[in-house]
Amino acid sequence: MxxxxxxxxxxxxxxxxxxxxxxxxxxxxxxxxxxxxxxxxxxxxxxxxxxxxxxxxxxxxxxxxxxxxxxxxxxxxxxxxxxxxxxxxxxxxxxxxxxxxxxxxxxxxxxxxxxxxxxxxxxxxxxxxxxxxxxxxPTTTVEHDGETHPVNSSFLSPLSPFNSNSPYANMLLPLEWIxxxxxxxxxxxxxxxxxxxxxxxxxxxxxxxxxxxxxxxxxxxxxxxxxxxxxxxxxxxxxxxxxxxxxxxxxxxxxxxxxxxxxxxxxxxxxxxxxxxxxxxxxxxxxxxxxxxxxxxxxxxxKKQEILDLNYNQSFWLARQSIKNAIFEEMCGITESSTKFMEYCYEKLIDAIKTVDMIKQPELWKQCRVLLDLAGLHITRSYIFLKDSNMAYKKFDIHIQNVLALLPKSETTTYASYSWLATQVTWLAQLLFISPEGIIPIDRPLQPIAKTKWFRGAVNTAKAGISGLSPIPQGGYIYLQACSLIQRRRFNAFHSDTSAADPYLSLPLEQEKKFNHARQCIKVLNGSLDFFSRSKKVKFSRAESYVYFKLGEEYYLDQNYSMAINNYLVSFSAYKDERWLSIVSNILLRLFQCSVKLKNYQDAEIYYLRLSVLPERLIKPLKGHIESQKSVFDHGFYDADDINGDGLLIFKEDVFTSSVVLKTQTILLNEKMEFQIVLNSNLNSLINHTIVEDLTVKFSGSSNEIHVKHASNAEAKRFNVFEGEGEGEDQQTFQTNMLFSGDQRLKIFEFHMLPSHVGKFQIESVWLTVKTLDFDFLNELAFSRHSVDQQKLFVTWFKPSTNRFGKQYESGLVTVKNNPFLFEVIPKQPKVEIDLNSAEYAFSHQVFPVNVHISNEDTESYGLQYDAEATVGTESVLIDWQNGDKALDEFYDLAGGSVKNLEVLVHLPLLKDLPTLSDIQGEGKTVKGIRHETVRISFKFRYKIPDENGVIVETTKVLEIPILTIFKFQFSINSGLNSSIPSVFDLQFSGKQSKEGLVSVVPVHDRVWKAVIFARNASLKPLLLSDIKLNIKAVSADTKAELLEAPGDITKTIRLTSRTDDFYELPFSFVSYCDNNVLKRSVHVEISLSFKYREDQEKDDDRITIAPIQEYEAVVWKGSLPHMDPRMLVDLKEIGEGDIEVDYILENPTGRIFQFSSTLATSEFFKIYDYKNQMNFLVLPFMKERIKFRYRIMDEYKEKQLLRLPELKVYDLNYKVYLNQLIVTDKIEASKEGEMQYVNRQATKE
Structure with missing residues (x-):
């Protein structure tokens, strides 16, 4: 602006x-x-x-x-x-x-x-x-000093068009009025x-x-x-x-x-x-x-003003008044109304300027143009104010098209026209740059733009007119358009012979040609970069690269070659990565020219070399510009960072497309290693004669080097084979003709070398010393990028041709590993057989044996070391060597033809949720919700080879065995009848003595529980269990759990059959109570079972093979038992033929009094003695209340096995809940619907 x-x-x-x-x-x-x-x-x-x-x-x-x-x-x-x-x-x-x-x-x-x-x-x-x-x-006279005077210039404003003495007489409106x-x-x-x-x-x-x-x-x-x-x-x-x-x-x-x-x-x-x-x-x-x-x-x-001179242009008067009105309206504040007034003013200005002759009335033309620009700018800004950036862009476009339509057609493409256009687009970009991000787009990517005149395209009003204008683009692109218009201004100025006819914002042609357009371009291009940098979501990398390229061009035209190089380099990296070689070639040309201008000849050589490796089609149109400046190469000045010790320039890009291929990556010591280096020249006609003076191959892990020297008198061949002279040579040198010119652009070098050491080595680098007609340089081959496609596992191997048609070589495929340049030299492998024998499956918490059989099949003796380790998942497990064996720290002499047997015992941990043998042997081997684990046993064997200078060869054998569970447990627990609640008045039993010797006055009650452990054998083999131990403990503080009645078979040896559906029952009862005068709402109990077991093996040839004894321990149940909640137990006694007595015991172990209401629902299966439908009763603190009902089975149902009992419901009147009923006898079963049923065993027997 x-x-x-x-x-x-x-x-x-x-x-x-x-x-x-x-x-x-x-x-x-x-x-x-x-x-x-x-x-x-x-x-x-x-x-x-x-x-x-x-x-x-x-x-x-x-x-x-x-x-x-x-x-x-x-x-x-x-x-x-x-x-x-x-x-x-x-x-x-x-x-x-x-x-x-x-x-x-x-x-x-x-x-x-x-x-x-x-x-x-x-x-x-x-x-x-x-x-x-x-x-x-509107008057012809005025009052002044009490007298009447005719209107003259002294009574009119110096800005008035009616003031003949004004410099703006008969004009429209000067900016001085604003x-x-x-x-x-x-x-x-x-x-x-x-x-x-x-x-x-x-x-x-x-x-x-x-x-x-x-x-x-x-x-x-x-x-x-x-x-x-x-x-x-x-x-x-x-x-x-x-x-x-x-x-x-x-x-x-x-x-x-x-x-x-x-x-x-x-x-x-x-x-x-x-x-x-x-x-x-x-x-x-x-x-x-x-x-x-x-x-x-x-x-x-x-509004009261009228025209003072009837000869004054009426359209001027309307435009003048409308712009004054619009200015005053906008001073009151920008609104939709003020914007409409400014748009009306714009229309009147268009009408006024149409009456002005650009050639005959240049000053009036310029005044109308500046007022038109003012109105256009204010309208555009008003829509920015009103948060409608797209409408602002549309109004801006209308202004541009209107002004271009006013100009003669010949003036729309002059330097003056482009000067004005660039100014308009620049102020739009500057306006958007200072606008808030919530109004204008900062992340909008480039979209197709409808063609308009100011974008140098024809306007198609049917398709791409005003209504078809795209949304406002990101401001960086608008700055770029401004730069393009400034460049068009410069181009048209230097291709014009006469000054532009349009006097508005226009320099005479001679001054226009002297004007520094480059600096103006640089300014808007920097604005473009600033605008792109505001983006938070979208990356404008390509656009920014283009801006840097344009900046380089403008700095080059401004003869600021250092800044030009800086901007060219930024854009070069992006275009090079995206392989836009046509742009890359032009950037390299400019970098070459700038380096020559700055007398930086070393960089000039580098850019010349970069140009030399581009495709010929890109170089051909640039060759004349490049060749004209080649004479600067005879100098000899280099920077220390880019030269080697011999003073040669190091060029780090691909002069040759190269590959390095190993025929095999595993080589026995004293056998030949074969590898090939293929060079294919990338040089174009800028350098059509190249000699590789020296080719040097370096290896990592070794001081050995291979050199190939150029021999000008040797025959030029495409396929060159070099035989190594023998072992122990640190450096081997070969000679051949390495001229790359004409049809000799590809050469293959094949090496046969004899390694002298065992180990892993890698072809680390290949260096070329290259000589051209202009200068010499060093180049490192980037063979890692060309030798192998990382998605494939094979590379090309060349060999001399066997046909008679003059073809010098043929090609085949060689498989490679992930790192195709790594090779390993290994010693002779010992002939030792190792067999690992074990069971197909291992069981959790078992000592698992593995037998190792080592057999030396060779006549030579070897030193032997061995060791083993075992893991389950990521955890290591304990292993033992049986029969006095142990891992060897020193080498054991394994004589030729000898055998050694070892046994390893692996102590497996106890794991939960493992599958059984029947699970994995079924059709679906993956069982949902079951954990799958394996034990991984690794054996390491090391052999010392006697005739290989003490070389050690290491082999590993691995066993992976699935771990299964050998036992499955189920658990059942119910309330017992023998719980005690001592009377609060009986001091002898009301409290128990605490650790401090204090006796609580609150009765300490206990609760008895009946439980059954169901054990099942999952190994599919009969097992014998002995030394069975049941451990019950309370894990919550200040609580106890003690065994009352142990399983009857706990001291015997129990035989579990191989049938997977057989469960062995271990019934027992225990009591839980609180200790140390502390009352707990619940007692947390853990019940574990431990025993020894072995396989129950049958007699074989009158002998019994005793299987090893294993130990097993598992937590079969862990849970919380209620201790302070009131409960109702249900028991049943058979008191005669057809008569039963149901006993309901309500326990209140708390200090509160409970009020209950009970209802008894009848059953068609029973007759109720002394039937009462409803009753209310109390249960006092620390008391039990018994309710007994006697029923008689109806005659017609005496043969029925399950009979629904009359339903007693007990309702707590204080807490508004029903009490749960806990069955304590096997004579009652609960149905799926929750109803209690009498088990009529009399009917079952019959």
Missing amino acids: ERYPSEVTALLAPLVVVQGLVSPRCLETSDRENAESESAAPVSSVEDITIKVLPIESTDNPLYSSVYNDPDALVIERKLPILQGPLASSVASVLDGHNVGDNVLPASNGTEFLKQIIFKIKYVDNNYHLPKQYTTY QKYREVIPSVFVSVYELQVTGDNASDLESDLHLIEDITKAKKAINSRGIRFLCVLICEDSSKLSVESQEIRIDKVRKSTGLPARTGLVFLSSPIPKDISIFVESIVHMAKPWTTDYYNLQIKKL
């Missing part, structure tokens, strides 16, 4: 003049201007055309005389000094936050532009001038004074009188012009004055000046920042409607 003055670009805001304060921007602006003047340097010998408006203080400004010289001008003269105290400075700083100044947009506050209150605040000194008021009404309302005539005048406090009443009274005098004069002068006046009083030292005295003095000033209490005079004495902020904000909110009223009044006056 540098080509336009602030009258065109600045955001229009109400002018508020502040007298009595120092601008907080004054010192900052002064420092910045000094710094800019010191650092400024002439950027061009020819400056671009700009539109200028002289400052009001300039005597050449048409407004100067009416403001400063005219006797009728108004001067607001202030006698009191300007305030510079800390409180005044604070007020000025806060107030300046609302000052938009000459900015294009206000300070960004997210996207809430419309909620900000902004002014153009002008801080003035003690004398402020307002211009003379001129006539604006300057008058932006810089001179305010809508509000704020005068700031200090209420002085000296401590002397007489002195304070005198200062108040001077204050009243100054305020009165200022108020009278300001009000005479219809401008709102506001007086601000500040007390810098209010601590010396009481509040009452302050109010008296302020009231006196207010009454004496006639200012309103709240809207004419305001007072501030508090230095607190929050109070200052509130004070200033109140002024701002009060001033806003005043400014709106002022400009609305100007609009009303404007």
Whole structure:
């Protein structure tokens, strides 16, 4: 926007003049201007055309005389000094936050532009001038000094088109008119004074009188012009004055000046920042409607104006009035309404400019054009304000097309036209750059753009017209378009013979050709990079690379070759990675040319070499530019970082497409290693004659090197075979003809070398010393990229051709491993057989044996070491060597033909949730919810080879055995009847003694539980169990669990059959109680079972093979048993033929009294004796309550096995819940529906 003055670009805001304060921007602006003047340097010998408006203080400004010289001008003269105290400075700083100044947009506050209150605040000194008021009404005479005078130039504004003495006579509207309302005539005048406090009443009274005098004069002068006046009083030292005295003095000033209490005079004495902020904000909110009223009044006056000269162009008059109206509307604030007024003004300007002849009326044409640009800019910015960036872009496009349509067709493609276009696109990009991210797109990728005239394409109104314009692009692309237009401007200027006819923003042709377009391009390209860098989600890597390339081009044209190289290199890396070779070739050409210009000949050689390895089709059009500068190579200057000890340049890119192939990667010691190096020249016609003076192969893990030297007198062959001379040579040298020229562009080198050491080695590097007609250089082969496709496991191996058609070689495939350049030299492998024998499966918590059979099948003896380790998952497990065997730390002599047997015992851990043998032998071998584990047993064997200099060969044998579970357990637990609740009155049994010897007065009850462990053999073989131990323990604190009745067979040897559906039952009972006078709601119990077992083997040939005894231990149940909850137990007794007695025992182990209500539902199977449907009863603390019912089986159901019992429900009247019923006898079963059924065994027997 540098080509336009602030009258065109600045955001229009109400002018508020502040007298009595120092601008907080004054010192900052002064420092910045000094710094800019010191650092400024002439950027061009020819400056671009700009539109200028002289400052009001300039005597050449048409407004100067009416403001400063005219006797009728108004001067607001202030006698009191300007305030510079800390409180005044604070007020000025806060107030300046609302000052938009000459900015294009206000300070960004997210996207809430419309909620900000902004002014153009002008801080003035003690004398402020307002211009003379001129006539604006349709009359032929005016009153002056009491006399009537005819209208003449002295009564008309110097800006009026009707003033014959004005430089703008018969013109449309000068920018000075906007300057008058932006810089001179305010809508509000704020005068700031200090209420002085000296401590002397007489002195304070005198200062108040001077204050009243100054305020009165200022108020009278300001009000005479219809401008709102506001007086601000500040007390810098209010601590010396009481509040009452302050109010008296302020009231006196207010009454004496006639200012309103709240809207004419305001007072501030508090230095607190929050109070200052509130004070200033109140002024701002009060001033806003005043400014709106002022400009609305100007609009009303404007509507009353009529044309003073009937010969004046009517379209000019309409355009003039509409632009004034739009300016006043926008000063009230940007709204949809103000935007519509500006759009109407734009239409009238189009009508006006159509009547202007560009050639005959150049000044009027330029004035109309700048006003049209002003309106276009304001409309575009208004839609940004209204958060509609796409509409702003659309209006901008309309403006461009309208102006191009006004120009003669021959002028739309001149340098002047492109100059104007570049200016418009640049200010749009600059406007978007300072706009908030919530309004404009910063992450929008490039989209297809509808062609318009300003994008150098034909407008198709049916398809790509205004309605078809794409959404506004990311601002970086708009900056790029501006650069393209500047380049078109330069191109057309240098291809033109005459100056452009359009005088607007246009230089004469001679000056245009001298203008530095490159620096202008550099500026917008840097703007493009800045805009792209704002993106947070989308990477604009390609666009940025293009911008760097364009920057390089412009710096090259500006002869700044160092900066050109920097930008070319940034863009080169991106284009090279994406293989855009056509662009890469041009960048390399420029880098070569820049290096030559800077006399950096070493870099020039590198870029020349890079050009030499590009495809011929890309070099052919550039060859003339390159060859013309080759003479600079005869110099011999290099940087130390890029040369070797022999002073040769190191070139790090691919001069040759190369491959290195090992025929086999595992080689026996004293057998030949074969590998090939294939070189295929990538050089184009820039270097058509190349000799490889030396080829050096280096190996990692070895000091050996292989050299191949060029022999010019040797025969030039494509296939070259070299035989190694023998073992132990650190360096071997061969010779052959290594000229690469003409049809000799590919050579194959095959090496047969005899390794002398065992180990792993790798072909680490291959270096070439290359000689050309211009210079020599070193090049390292990048064979790792070319030798093997990492997705495949084979490479090409060449061999001499066997046919008779002149073909020198054939090719085949060789398989390789992951690292195709790694090879291993191994010694002779010993002939030792190792067999590992074990069971197919292992069982959890078992000692698992593995037998190892070692047999030396050779006649030679070997030293032998062995060791073993076992893991389950990631955990190591214990192993033992049986029969006195152990892992060997030293070598054991394994004689030829000898045998050694070992046995290893692996101690497997106890694992849960493992499958059984029947699980994995079924059809579905994967069982859901079951854990699958294996034991991995690794044996390491090391052999010392006697005749190989003590070489050690290591082999590993691994067994992986699935781990299964050998036993399956199920568990059942029910309440027992024998629980005791001692009476609270029986001290002998009411409490138990604690650890401290105290006896609780609260009865300590216990609860008895009946449990059954069901054990099943899962090994499919009969097993014998012995030494069975049952362990019951309470795991919660202050609780106990003790075994009451052990299983009857616990001391016997138990035989578990091989049938997987047979369960062996181990019934037992135990008691749980609380200890140490502590009552717990529940007791946490853990029940574990341990035993020894072995396989029950049958007799074989009158002998019994005793299987090893294994040990097993498992937690069969872990749970929480309720201890303090009331419960109801249900028991049943058979008391005679057909009669039964059901006993309901209610236990209350707490100190509370429970109230219950019971109901008894009948059953068709039984007759109830003494039937009662409902009853209420109490259960006292620490008591049991028994309820007994006698039933008789109905005769017709005596043969039925399961008979539904009458249902007793017991309801807790306090807690509103039913008690659960716990069955304690096997004579009652619960049905699926939860009903209790009597098991009529009498019917079962029958």
